Amino acid sequence: MLHKIYSLHKIYSSTAFGFDAGQYSRFKFGDNNISANFGTDLAQGFISEVLAKNTPDKQIVVVSSPYSFIPTATFAMKNHFVFELNRWLAKSNLPVVQETKVHRTITYKDDYGALDAAQRMTLIGNDSFHIDAAFLKDKTLLFLDDIKITGSHERMITKMIKHYDLHNDVWMLYFAELANTDIHPNIENYLNYHDVKTIFDLHKIINGGAFAVNTRIVKYILCYDYADFCSFIERQSRGFAAELYNMALGNSYHTMESYIQNLSYLEHLLFTNNQKLKQHGN
Incomplete structure (x- = not known):
């Protein structure tokens, strides 16, 4: 069955862009206040333009973008999308949302925001996606992602749907979509890093009172130049350092060469020389 697509903003x-590039950048690095705004806006748009015109007659299941252990930025946006959608469903005397997860086995560490469509598919093509097909039977599926650039993730989701022989009504929902194919896909990198030029730009996001860890920020920090990483991490709280370490282990980053040096220093700070973290972090 062909899926349908809804995007709040078309680029x-x-x-x-129809939205603030700086806000999008901070959202991608964990600003949960912006995640709340983006998720709420996406839900309101989808409700007014789709659901209000065609009242759903099946249970809705919302699925965030695939991840392994560390959630993506979309996951934080998804939470607020669900909150807003549930309010509308409850007022309409309809069943509230169910959720499930696409389990993802990741085979690469690269940030593909600068790549073209073919390079992205080569990179992501070896990943494997898994979902509980029995749970989804006879339900309407809403797959959420923050942005559609080349459609590589969408093609992987479509491949998974075919693999599990799902015949559900399926929507692919995006906060934004690159609609002009004359624009190079590396526009995504411009958006992602608009407000994050160096690791030190993360301090305000992490300590802004509404931070949600995600894959992007963990990879960015652990891949950073060693000297700058050490200077940065010594100035963070022990709580953040511990969360960073635990998230990294959960995604098996300790087995990846590019992350080992910074992760080893983080481990040293947490378990050997923790006075340094306490001094700067608190």
């Missing part, structure tokens, strides 16, 4: 220009 036709490389300079005007």
Whole structure:
């Protein structure tokens, strides 16, 4: 069955997006206040433009973008999407949302925001996606992602749907979609790093009072230049350092060469020389 697509913002220009590029960048690095706004806006748009015109007659299941252990930025946005959608469903005397997860086995560490469509598919093509097909039977599925650039993730989800022989009504929902194919896919990198030029730009996001860890920020920190990483991490709280370490282990980053040096220093700070963290972090 062919899926349907809804995107709140369609990008036709490389300079005007319909949303603030700086906010999008901070969202990608864990600003949960912006995640709340994005998720709420996406839900309101989908309700007014789709659900209000075609009242759902099946149980809705919301599925965030695939991840292994560390959630993506979309996961934080998904939470607020569900909150807003549930309010509308409850007022409409309809069953509230169910959720499930696409389990993802990741085979690469690269940030593919600068890559073209073919390079992205080569990179992501070896990943494996798994879902509980029995749980989804006879339900309407909403797959959420923050942005559609080349459609590589969408093709992987479609491949998974075919593999599990799912015949559900399926929607692919995006906060934004690159609608102008003349714009190079590396526009995604421009958006992702608009407000994060160096590791030290993360301090305000992490300590802003509404931070949600995600895959991007963990990878970015652990891949950073060693000297700058050490200077940065010594100035963070022990709580953040411990969360970073635990998330990294959960995604098996301790087995990846690119992360080992920084992760080893983080482990040293937490379990051997923790006075240094306490001094700067508290």
